[in-house]
Amino acid sequence: MSETKHGPGSKRAQRQADIAEYVLQQGSATAVDLAERFAVSTMTIHRDLDELERQRIVRKHRGGVSVQPSSIFESNVAYRMRSAVREKRALARRARELVEPGMAIMIDGSTTTLELARLLDDDIPLTVVTNFMGAINVLRDLPNIRLIALGGEWYRPHESFLGVPCLEAIDALRVDLLFASISAVSGGFTYHQEQEVVLVKQAMMRAARRSVLMVDHTKLDRVALHRVAPLPAWDLVLTDDAAPERTLQELRDQGIPYEVVPSEPG
Template sequence: MVLNIAERHKLILKKLEENEFVDVSDLSKEFNVSLVTIRKDLKVLEEKNLLFRSHGRAFLKNPYTTDYHVNFKKQLKTDEKVRIAIHAGQILKPHDSIIIASGTSVIEFAKHLKPTAGLTVLTASLNVALILSEKPNIDIIQLGGILRNSSLSVVGSISEKMLSEFTFTKLFLGVDGIDLEFGLTTTSAMEASLNKEMIKAAQKIIVLADSSKFGKKGFGRICGLDDVDQIITDTGIDEKTKNRLFELGIEVTIV
């Protein structure tokens, strides 16, 4: 059965509502039309603002993130971030030395963190340092460097050099995007560079990310998913993504 243009477009949008993305090659085979025809279909739908194209795929939602100010981002997915933060706090053990990166998920983590005996925290986030300064029995190391106004955190060579002087048991990392192929990303190249050094300095890499971060990409690539030990997220994660993360050997905690 040969489908006309309108029928193809309707089916493409239906598939996108059911899945995170669709592949050009898969649509070409299913509809028995050329790759060129499918690309034209997707271009027309994109021009109508019904989908987004990227690297041979189409997405219902824009896969690219924007560098919003931390004060705006903290209003998004607040309930999910609180649940993620509370669970992350339960991972801490006595005499842990941890890195808390930057972002609204780790700020929430700092708010709900209950200090364990001998806890040492190094952070790039000014907000995190201020929150933890009001809690007892935590040794806090604030990274120095260039202040990013949008995240109220530091980046740059000074921060990276400081990190090389320490080793840590855990890194709690917030991200702007998690792509199954491209890995972890953030909207800042300098922040991505600092996050790379944090990963080198820590024994266990724990990502705190609400489910809206999956299928998204930021400007700066932090690392591939093979560097990640655990992801703590919410129930909005889709089954396909969850299963793929399990296949990669990542511990996925859903709260």
């Protein structure tokens, strides 16, 4: 017999949604704590976590679960939306000052550049290219924006279009500025956890006359699985005032233009 909207399937789906929301808020949790909190067995919790991991909402580890990034796991968009918000907004304000009327700009699938998209609401004419559904939703009804949405394969964890069709669409374009973020910066290179995302970011850099990297301090002195590009490949690096001095010295040593942007007040 099929499950009704009030049946076991509905309850399981709601519990999994509640678990995801709780872990997103906390950053991590143990299976034992989750079993107590939701009044189910640890075996049930592990089945729920297996499903949430399959959806790439969380990552399991011994004894528990996390939504925090690692070298091979990028955080779910919902978690990233809550991370370093003040810093991202400050970087976006500075990035907005680089945008001039009539430009064609490209925005990658990051929550940092989403903050920039939210600032493109005045009357200057722009062409904006993006593969990020969040940015598409922000910009789609603005009369001054000529919006080019990059299609491709839908990747739910990133809420972005990726894959070969997306790469081909990017290769057919040329823009004035790319605004992008990254998961990790270390040793003179930028990194990301997932190959599909890396390929799109690299294609975007090739399509742009100038590339601006918007990276808050939480991503500095970290590594992820795949190299995206050496730091000198970026024309400007924007970071916040909590960036470690050793990273700033590294940028100076390599002659990379950078700016330290004061974070918004708490």
